[in-house]
Amino acid sequence: MDYAPFELLEWQSLDDGAAQYSLADSGCRPVTVRELLDGEDVLDHLLDTPLHYPPERGQERLRELIAEHHCGQPDDVIVTVGAAEANSIAIDALVRPGDHVVTFAPGYRQVWGCAVNAGARVEEIHSTAAAGWRPDLEALRAAVGPGTRLIALTNPNNPTGTILTEQEMDEIVAIAAEAGAWILADEVHRGTELLTDAVTSSFWGRYERVICVGSLSKAFGMPGLRVGWLVAPREALTDLWRRHEYATVSTGSVSMALAEIALTERNRTRLTHRYRNLIRESRTWLDDWVTAHGDLVSYVPPPATALGFVAYHLDLPSRQVAETLRARGDVLVGAGAHFGTEGHLRIAHGHDPAYLAAALDRTASVLKELAAVHGQRPAGAPAPARHTPPAPTQ
Ligand SMILES: Cc1ncc(COP(=O)(O)O)c(C=O)c1O
Numbered sequence: 001m002d003y004a005p006f007e008l009l010e011w012q013s014l015d016d017g018a019a020q021y022s023l024a025d026s027g028c029r030p031v032t033v034r035e036l037l038d039g040e041d042v043l044d045h046l047l048d049t050p051l052h053y054p055p056e057r058g059q060e061r062l063r064e065l066i067a068e069h070h071c072g073q074p075d076d077v078i079v080t081v082g083a084a085e086a087n088s089i090a091i092d093a094l095v096r097p098g099d100h101v102v103t104f105a106p107g108y109r110q111v112w113g114c115a116v117n118a119g120a121r122v123e124e125i126h127s128t129a130a131a132g133w134r135p136d137l138e139a140l141r142a143a144v145g146p147g148t149r150l151i152a153l154t155n156p157n158n159p160t161g162t163i164l165t166e167q168e169m170d171e172i173v174a175i176a177a178e179a180g181a182w183i184l185a186d187e188v189h190r191g192t193e194l195l196t197d198a199v200t201s202s203f204w205g206r207y208e209r210v211i212c213v214g215s216l217s218k219a220f221g222m223p224g225l226r227v228g229w230l231v232a233p234r235e236a237l238t239d240l241w242r243r244h245e246y247a248t249v250s251t252g253s254v255s256m257a258l259a260e261i262a263l264t265e266r267n268r269t270r271l272t273h274r275y276r277n278l279i280r281e282s283r284t285w286l287d288d289w290v291t292a293h294g295d296l297v298s299y300v301p302p303p304a305t306a307l308g309f310v311a312y313h314l315d316l317p318s319r320q321v322a323e324t325l326r327a328r329g330d331v332l333v334g335a336g337a338h339f340g341t342e343g344h345l346r347i348a349h350g351h352d353p354a355y356l357a358a359a360l361d362r363t364a365s366v367l368k369e370l371a372a373v374h375g376q377r378p379a380g381a382p383a384p385a386r387h388t389p390p391a392p393t394q
Helices: 007-015 033-037 043-047 060-069 082-094 110-117 137-143 166-179 234-247 253-262 265-292 318-329 353-374
Strands: 077-080 100-105 121-126 148-154 182-186 210-215 228-231 297-299 307-312 344-348
Touching (some): 060 077, 110 148, 148 166, 166 182, 344 353
Antiparallel strands (some): 307 344
16 A cells, blocks of 8 residues: 655664664653652652543543643643644544645644645645745745645744744634635744744634644653643644544543643743743754854754754755764764755754763764765755655555
8 A cells, every 4th residue: 555654753763773873763851750740749749640541631630730731621621642643633534545744844733744645635845945945935826725624833943943923823824714724833932932932823712714833842841751732723623632532542641641740830931941941942052053164064053943043054965964874973864855856954953951962973974974975065055855755656
């Protein structure tokens, strides 16, 4: 059976922790259970958590806290096993073979792959570093029509960190509304802003056909909890709920108990500050590295996320560069092709300083070796191909 793998995750899981330095996932140093419970008098409550099946849609208190985070209502929320489940069941609920689905590149390609595997006609709208990775809304307007079922986006963007302006959000809503299309807004990176303390606006409440996805994996620093969510209008909620039952039944009760603690107002603020402080500092280290190796690399400094989408000045495909970095430098990074855009590497910087410095040193050495063998593309010259063809099917 033809099946498009989720190339980024396949790349990470086949490596399976073998690379000495992994800058390939998109989080930051995670929170420990001890750090989360610091100052909380909850140990007895946690120890008494019954390990029975929890409510399928999620514990009511947790749904209330998630609803607050999006200014919605608890009945609009389904708690999922990470945003990964949320995106997957959203595509299963919304998309049928032949449907027209529009996504953005560079982008986190889970929704892209799920839609391809659902038999949709998937069209990517490409943005460029030269345009500061702003979304090309003229191209979006030209692509979307009455046959468009879904516009899927990630805000803030993974891998570029671009945050949509209010005007861009309004324009995307207007384009969707004109076509009657759904918007799937993956808002997992909300709270990772680097240049402002204002949390990125949610799409929730801007349009009746919007589904928002969130999780505790990024700004809260807890990917291991596997707690994510969907916020959806009644029109879609039942269909999503039925799919959630098939996929996972429910999220784990201990994870949900810890998630409730994480989402109280005190901890929401504490954890988001922690994460932002870490990635604001580590981004300066990545900035310094890019500046020091301006002959080899360049980038548009990201306004959010723990990621840098770094252009390398070589006429080589990104999968080859990433593979060489792994084989010769023992460093794992995401290849631009994994995000639909050639000529780049996605580098996660939210690491311990010594670890990041060693990994970046190795990265520079391997890029230098490649430049010596294959020659260098001058900084600013266009990458060989602006984007890559769809991932091969198996
Ligand atoms: C944009 C985006 N969506 C979804 C996910 C999956 O998140 P989770 O860990 O909550 O399943 C990620 C993880 O990297 C992501 O970056």
